[in-house]
Amino acid sequence: MAHVPAIEEAAAPRALAGRSPWRRVQRFLVAWPGLARLGVIALLFGVWEIAARFYVDKMFLSPPSSVFTSLHTVFMTPGVPAALRITFFELSVAFVLSIAIGLSVGLTVGLNRFAHRSFMPIILLLYGTPQVTILPLFILYFGIGPASKIAFGVTHGMFPIMVTVIAGVQNIKPILLTSAKSMGASRWHIFRWVIFPHMIPSFFSGMRLAMTGVLLGVLLAELYVSTAGIGYFTTLFTQNFDPTKLLGLISMLAAMAIALNELVRRAEVRFSRWRSA
Amino acid sequence: MSGPADRDRGRWASRAVQALFLIALISLWSFATSWGHVSPILLPDPLAVMHELIDVLKSGEFVGDLRVTLTELAVAFAISMTTGTIVGYLVSRSPYAIKVFEPLMAGAYSIPIILFLPLYVLFFGLGPPSKIALGATISFFPIALNTIAGFGYIDKILTVSARSMGASNYQLFRWVLLPAAFPVILTGLRMGFTVALLAILGSETIASLAGLGHRIVHLAESMDMARMFAYITFVVLIAAFLNSAVSRLEARGKR
Numbered sequence: 001m002a003h004v005p006a007i008e009e010a011a012a013p014r015a016l017a018g019r020s021p022w023r024r025v026q027r028f029l030v031a032w033p034g035l036a037r038l039g040v041i042a043l044l045f046g047v048w049e050i051a052a053r054f055y056v057d058k059m060f061l062s063p064p065s066s067v068f069t070s071l072h073t074v075f076m077t078p079g080v081p082a083a084l085r086i087t088f089f090e091l092s093v094a095f096v097l098s099i100a101i102g103l104s105v106g107l108t109v110g111l112n113r114f115a116h117r118s119f120m121p122i123i124l125l126l127y128g129t130p131q132v133t134i135l136p137l138f139i140l141y142f143g144i145g146p147a148s149k150i151a152f153g154v155t156h157g158m159f160p161i162m163v164t165v166i167a168g169v170q171n172i173k174p175i176l177l178t179s180a181k182s183m184g185a186s187r188w189h190i191f192r193w194v195i196f197p198h199m200i201p202s203f204f205s206g207m208r209l210a211m212t213g214v215l216l217g218v219l220l221a222e223l224y225v226s227t228a229g230i231g232y233f234t235t236l237f238t239q240n241f242d243p244t245k246l247l248g249l250i251s252m253l254a255a256m257a258i259a260l261n262e263l264v265r266r267a268e269v270r271f272s273r274w275r276s277a
Numbered sequence: 278m279s280g281p282a283d284r285d286r287g288r289w290a291s292r293a294v295q296a297l298f299l300i301a302l303i304s305l306w307s308f309a310t311s312w313g314h315v316s317p318i319l320l321p322d323p324l325a326v327m328h329e330l331i332d333v334l335k336s337g338e339f340v341g342d343l344r345v346t347l348t349e350l351a352v353a354f355a356i357s358m359t360t361g362t363i364v365g366y367l368v369s370r371s372p373y374a375i376k377v378f379e380p381l382m383a384g385a386y387s388i389p390i391i392l393f394l395p396l397y398v399l400f401f402g403l404g405p406p407s408k409i410a411l412g413a414t415i416s417f418f419p420i421a422l423n424t425i426a427g428f429g430y431i432d433k434i435l436t437v438s439a440r441s442m443g444a445s446n447y448q449l450f451r452w453v454l455l456p457a458a459f460p461v462i463l464t465g466l467r468m469g470f471t472v473a474l475l476a477i478l479g480s481e482t483i484a485s486l487a488g489l490g491h492r493i494v495h496l497a498e499s500m501d502m503a504r505m506f507a508y509i510t511f512v513v514l515i516a517a518f519l520n521s522a523v524s525r526l527e528a529r530g531k532r
């Protein structure tokens with residue numbers, strides 16, 4: 001009985017099309033979920049705008065319209081462009097270092113059964129510990145400059161790559177290795193043509209996780225202590241009760257994070273295509 | 278190829294390697310502090326750290342900070358668990374809502390939400406509320422996304438056959454939807470718990486008045502290295518315990 005009204009509902013819009021504009025809007029949105037998504041975002045911004053304009057103290061929240069129209073004042077604050085550059089530099093160096101360390105350790109541990117059994121539990125244990133507890137130590141050892149942020153980002157970024165590379169290498173069917181060997185492939189050939197292509201998809205999902213990790217690590221360290229990076233300016237704007245600039249800076253960083261994540265995700269989709277094809 | 282005895286020997290060998298690794302690490306640490314020229318301000322003696330750890334545990338000094346951190350964690354997780362599962366369930370009820378909301382949430386999940394900590398501090402102050410709010414926000418997304426994934430992608434054949442056998446709404450939910458979605462939701466809850474713990478420790482480290490993260494920072498700033506290492510060990514142990522307890526609960530719930 002329950003599905004009878006559903007059929008009527010499905011038939012109704014066609015009959016009413018053109019007559020009721022609301023029905024038209026509805027049909028249009030059903031056909032284009034992306035537009036509805038934009039609508040939801042617009043709605044959220046609308047709520048924020050109204051809340052900031054009429055209900056919340058100006059000292060704590062400013063409406064999105066004034067945040068976006070005064071983005072240039074954030075850039076004009078002396079030191080902010082340099083801070084964004086430094087943060088970007090820290091992120092890229094930490095990401096590259098995590099890939100290098102994660103890949104070399106992951107391949108060493110993953111390709112050797114004994115090493116895998118011995119060191120995998122240690123790697124998982126280290127991956128599972130909240131590294132933020134040792135953040136003060138990083139500042140102590142590497143200073144309050146970019147070095148400590150990079151080091152802290154690397155500790156967050158290298159483990160996902162290790163774990164996914166190991167998983168990717170381990171998941172290769174033994175029959176592929178055996179058949180390659182029996183056809184007389186050298187070690188290098190096996191690595192290049194069997195192991196490497198199998199590793200690529202999981203390696204890229206590891207890279208995506210590592211990007212998230214590096215962002216988290218670098219930003220945590222930046223927020224903890226910083227003399228010239230964005231952490232310094234978020235503290236400054238917070239202490240000056242200047243939410244317009246604070247929100248501007250945060251939204252720029254969020255945009256940077258989304259762009260970097262999207263870049264890695266695109267690369268992942270592109271390079272794991274061979275498997276589904 | 279390898280017999281059981283052989284495999285057994287292999288397992289013992291890898292245990293031995295793990296033990297050796299640990300021993301090598303600790304002896305290297307101890308050599309560096311007693312014979313090397315490493316200043317005790319950078320790296321305290323492992324024995325001193327152990328004494329401090331025993332002292333911390335004996336004196337019960339940790340109880341106040343532990344209580345603050347665990348309360349924040351519990352409140353944050355309770356908030357994100359209820360809102361995350363409810364929002365996830367409501368979205369999962371319609372394929373159209375999934376199409377609209379799921380990419381939005383996945384996009385928001387990819388933003389490092391720790392960025393908003395200064396804002397949260399501005400809104401909620403330096404005390405526990407800002408940590409609770411941040412932990413709840415961060416753990417909301419994995420929980421909601423997994424609830425959507427759990428309820429939203431159930432094989433149609435299951436629901437249709439249950440309906441055709443005359444299942445009521447409640448029966449459908451209780452005996453078909455919930456068992457199918459439960460393992461995925463549990464995974465989401467575990468992920469949410471882990472990130473909530475991380476977020477709360479992180480925000481305590483950055484700006485706070487009390488809590489374990491605050492204690493570590495306080496000791497670091499007063500250069501009381503041995504005690505700081507003792508607290509770090511303590512927090513790492515607590516976190517490992519909590520995470521493994523949650524993983525075990527997850528494994529049990531999935532059976």
